[in-house]
Amino acid sequence: MTRFLAAASALTLSIASAAVAADAPSKADVLNVYANIAEAKYDDSLIAAKSLQAAVNALIVEPSDATLNAARAAWVAARVPYQQTEVYRFGNAIVDDWEGKVNAWPLDEGLIDYVDASYGGPTDENELAALNVIANPSFELSGQAIDASKITPKLLSDTLHEADGIEANVATGYHAIEFLLWGQDLNGHGTGAGNRPWTDYAQGDDCTGGHCDRRAQYLSAATELLVSDLEWMAAQWAEGGDARAALNADETAGVAAILTGMGSLSYGEQAGERMRLGLMLNDPEEEHDCFSDNTHNSHYYDGLGVQNVYLGSYTRIDGTPVSGASLSDLVIASDPSLDAEMKVKLANTMQALGRLxxxxxxxxxxxxxxxxxNKGGEQLIMGGVNGLVDQTKTIERIVITLKLDQINFEGSDSLDNPDAVFQ
Amino acid sequence: MRPLVLAVALTLPFASHAQDRGPILTDTVTAHILPGYSRLSEATGLLTETAQRDCDPGSPDLRAAYNTAFDNWISVSHLRFGPSEVDDRAFALAFWPDTKGFTPKALSSMIAAKDTAVESPAEFSETSIAGRGFFALELMLFEPAFATQGDMPYRCALVRAITADIDRNASAIGSDWDTYAKALTQPGETSPYRSGDEALQELYKALMTGLEFTGDTRLGRPLGTFDRPRPKRAEARRSARSLRHVELSLIALRDLAARLSADHPDIADDLDRAFGKAIDRAQSLDDPSLSGVADPQARFRIEALQQSINDIRAIASTELGPTLGISAGFNSLDGD
Incomplete structure (x- = not known):
């Protein structure tokens, strides 16, 4: 009986959606707005990274408490637009293949600079966990002698990053820069973030931590790389860019890509890896921005990115709105109550992340x-996790309602088979 | 493209009309899930009793009880939904892969601080998941470095606390299934599953995620690359269980796949043959801890095993899923 009803209502629905087709946006329009928002977000990320670069240059030229704090503030600001781009990652192979350069995490920071004795040395997993390239102008890597007498963007990106094939060897990106600005957070569960003194960048006798010239070289090279990597990605989303072309190659697969990005970020990545795991491990450094204690913002803006992609509406860092035909409009045309469910769940998540x-x-x-x-802390974090898990369920329902489920056979295997969504 | 989508839209409802989800759901719950958890909690009960009697890491009885309980966990470890996800139970039973060495760190700090949480099951359940469950117990029983840390009475108390915690979690999952069984077999307003399709999707997802984990993680992590194999990353290598986990999980997933494909004999045959091939390959390897990944000859056979698991995944995702009208949805392995 139920089956007959389901069959009948599915038929009615296809007729009904044909009838309201005039109100539904075309997939091409939805994809265009999705790409416009990506372009705006990466462009904003680039603008903010350039401000960070200016602040880093000021710190290097004139090290002081004030210039260090200004660089830290610029880093925190730069995270706001960037985190909102993460929703593009898992659905778009071009982003996923690239993002490790800019936002890889977690990292074995002993690869980069001095660390506290409690950090330990090389591990079973990573022989380079305590390499300290800032203190070592030459070292051996997989049996090869490496000349690191000058720390250049090329050394970081081609030799050090993911050295020995290990993902925790993060030599570039936001979190490497974060470590160079804040240093390790040695306060455990107590108050306070990393407390690197500005004198780590002082030249001559005032230098603390050793090799201040090389530390400055490293920071400068890493920031330069961040800017050039973001420049590249912003160009991919501009008119005529490869990311747009891939997205538009097949409209139905393109819409599936939007949902794959939303679901994979919400569930496996943010709710699981980044939030719930840290809570279960009770480890104070198992947080996304562990040096700066900016994790609450990273989570918040990740969530906001999912929401604004669904609603097709983003506000740029200078206040300019970018909006238009949305996935939400597309869902309304086939099932308004499902769209309402999605909006409520996204709002619930944002409320929970806002509380955090x-x-x-x-x-x-x-x-x-x-x-x-810590019961209060657990409740705050689990509030976000539950919201994200719950919204994933509705994202799955949308995939089915929009009949996208047989397009992407690999489901959400966005990492194993990123091309699946384009087949 | 459009005619194809339309065709799918028109045929799907009729395809699902032909298949009532009820029998498959009921069969999987009563013949696959419930017996699996019942065997697990029986074995973890025995493990706890054995540790109470004899906590010596070298005790053959204790090691045998550990092996049996771990076997039974691996055989249900693909069922990551509902009761296993409440209160972090499954995570606390088996925290792996441990990419940052959290387990040795958690155990060392418990031992160094003589943490009194070992005296109270409730307090122990608040400690890091990395210091609990089968992988923590493995280190305590098989890793020489932990045979000498701290003093014997504390190590013994820790082993007993870990086993009791394992039993507590395994039993809690089992008893929650008494009510969750209804939620899965009778979807609707009062169930987390709105429809039979959503309930079936959960089981299909368990099959796909289980295959992905065994192929990409259990085998993929130690395989690394040809130039850089990673034998130390093999799962439970200290107790020489790495290959056994691959075999046990394939046996459990074969059973699940057979139940999900019961209405489609051709697909059931394809899947069963593919599973048979993979299990044969696993059983013909004589390499319990998968250390052969570092030897070009042996490695070739481990890669062949991994390939045969990928073949099963391909059949499941291109034949079973579309025929059932079910997609894999999102799983916890998405992301990094």
């Missing part, structure tokens, strides 16, 4: 929330 953010900003840092037995 406001509490952190009031002084209860994310690493304190991770402490064993």
């Amino acid at each position: 953010k406001s509490t952190a900003e009031a002084g209860f840092a994310y690493d304190q929330m991770l402490e064993r037995g």
Whole structure:
């Protein structure tokens, strides 16, 4: 009986959606707005990275408490647009293949610079975990002698990054820069973030931590790379760029890519790897921005990115709106109540992530929330996790309602088989 | 493209009309899931009792009880939904892969601090998942470095706390299934599953995620690349269980696949043959800890095993999923 009804209503629905087709946006329009928002977000990320670069240059030329703090503030600001781009990652192979250069995490920071004795040395997993390239102008890598007498963008990207095939060897991107600006957070579950002194960049006798010239070289090279990597990605989303071309190659697959990005980021990546795992491990450094204690913002803006892609509406860092035909409009045309469900769930997630953010900003840092037995912290983090898991369920329903489920056979195997969505 | 989509839209409802999800759901729950968890909690009960009697890491009884309980966990470890996800139970039973060495770190710090959480099951359940479950127990029983850390009475208390915690979690999953079985077999307003399709999708997803984990993680992690194999990354290599986990998981997934494809004999045959080939390949390897990944000759056979798992995945995703009208959805392995 139910089956007959399902069959009948499916038929009615296809007729009904044909009738309201005039109200539904075309897939091409939806994809165009999705790409416009990507272009705006990567362009904003680039603009903010250039401000960071200017602040880093000021720190290197004139090291002081003030210039270090200004560079840190520029880093925090640069994360706002970038985190909102993460929703593009898993659905678009071109982004996924590239993103490790700019946002790889977690990292074995001992690869880069000095660390506390409690960090330990090389591990079973990573022989280079304590390499400290800033202190070592030459070293051996997989049996080869490496000349690191000058720390250049090329050395970081071609030799050090993911050295020995190990992902924790993160030599480039936001988190490497974060470590160079804040240093290790040695406060455990106590208050305070990393506390690198500005004198780590002082030249001559004032230098602390050793090799201040090489540390400055490293910071400068890593920031230069960040800018050029973002420049490249922004260009891919501009009119005529490869990311747009791939997206538009098959409209139905393109819409599936939007949903793959939303679901994979929400569930496996953010709710699982980045939030729930840290909570279960009770490890104060198992947080996305562990040096700066900016994790609450990273989570918040990741969530916001998912929401604004669904709604097809993004506000640029200078206040300019970018909006138009949305996935939401497309869902309304086939099932308005499903669209309402999605909107409510996205709003619930943002409320939970907002609670996390406001509490952190009031002084209860994310690493304190991770402490064993801390019920309040657990509730805050699990509120976000539950919201993200719950919204994934509705994203799956949308995939089915829009009949995209047989397009992407690999389901959400966005990493194993990123091309699947384009087949 | 458009005519194809339209065709799918028209045929799908009729395809699902032909298949009532009820029998498959009921069969999978009563013949696959419930017996699996019942065997697990029986074995973890025995493990806890054995550790109470004898906590010596070298004790043959204790090691045998560990092996049996771990076997039974691996045979249900693909069922990552519902009761296993409440209170982090499955994570606390088996935290692996441990890419940053959290397990040795958690155990060392417990031992160094003589953490009194070992005296209370409730307190112990608040500690890091990395210091709990089968992989923590493996280190305590098989890793020489942990045979000498701290003093014997504390190590013994820790082993007992870990086994009791394993039993607590395994039993809690089992008893929650008494009610969750209804949610899965009778979807609707009061169930997390709105329809039979959503319930079936959960099981299909368990099959696909289980295959992905065994192929890409259990085998893929130690395989690394030809130039840089990673034998130390093999799962439970200290107790020489790495290959056994591949075999046990394939046997469990073969059973699940057979139940999901029960209405489609051709697909069931294809899947069963593919599973048979993979299991034969696993059983013909004589390499319990998969250390052969570093030897070109042996490596070739491990790669062939991995390929045969990929073949099963291809059949499931191109034949079974579309025929059932079900997609894999999102899983926890998405992302990094």
